[in-house]
Amino acid sequence: MPNQQINDALNGQIASEFASWYSYLAMSAWCSREQLSGCAGWLRAQAQEEYTHAMKIYEFLLDRDVEVRLSPLEAPRETFASIVEIFESALHQEQENTKRIDELFHMAMEQKAFASLVELQWFVTEQVEEEKTARTNLARIKMIADDPAAILDFDNALGERTLPMDTSPQ
Numbered sequence: 437m438p439n440q441q442i443n444d445a446l447n448g449q450i451a452s453e454f455a456s457w458y459s460y461l462a463m464s465a466w467c468s469r470e471q472l473s474g475c476a477g478w479l480r481a482q483a484q485e486e487y488t489h490a491m492k493i494y495e496f497l498l499d500r501d502v503e504v505r506l507s508p509l510e511a512p513r514e515t516f517a518s519i520v521e522i523f524e525s526a527l528h529q530e531q532e533n534t535k536r537i538d539e540l541f542h543m544a545m546e547q548k549a550f551a552s553l554v555e556l557q558w559f560v561t562e563q564v565e566e567e568k569t570a571r572t573n574l575a576r577i578k579m580i581a582d583d584p585a586a587i588l589d590f591d592n593a594l595g596e597r598t599l600p601m602d603t604s605p606q
């Protein structure tokens with residue numbers, strides 16, 4: 437089958453995006469328990485965004501009549517020492533994902549898998565934005581780490597992000 441290798445790798449990327457979804461959800465739960473509801477909401481929205489990334493590749497494979505294979509998800513990290521560690525972990529996660537996307541892009545180029553290349557271009561651009569946001573959040577939380585009042589202001593500001601999807605119970 438043509439482009440088997442890139443198709444397998446794209447199935448792998450679906451799992452990576454779902455792993456990010458799960459991981460941001462765990463970070464959100466940690467923040468909720470620490471009474472940082474703004475950060476919790478922001479991370480929950482971020483988790484939803486990762487879900488949409490996974491589904492974007494899922495749709496792409498189906499559109500091209502490629503078999504979708506969903507792998508088991510590992511439990512995400514659930515313990516963090518501080519809110520700073522949450523945002524360190526978020527940046528690290530995005531940097532790792534950028535590496536995976538870059539490798540996929542390279543593979544698609546080598547295999548002359550043009551449709552995959554164009555699809556992946558969206559992810560290359562998205563990762564620039566994802567890393568920028570993660571870097572900004574980390575820098576800001578580090579600046580104010582010892583100031584509880586400033587952390588609450590930061591929490592309120594992040595809480596203004598709206599959820600991409602309505603997932604409230606019906």
Ligand SMILES: [Fe+2]
Pocket residue numbers: 453456485486489533
């Ligand atoms: Fe993503």
Ligand SMILES: [Fe+2]
Pocket residue numbers: 456486530533566
């Ligand atoms: Fe991301």
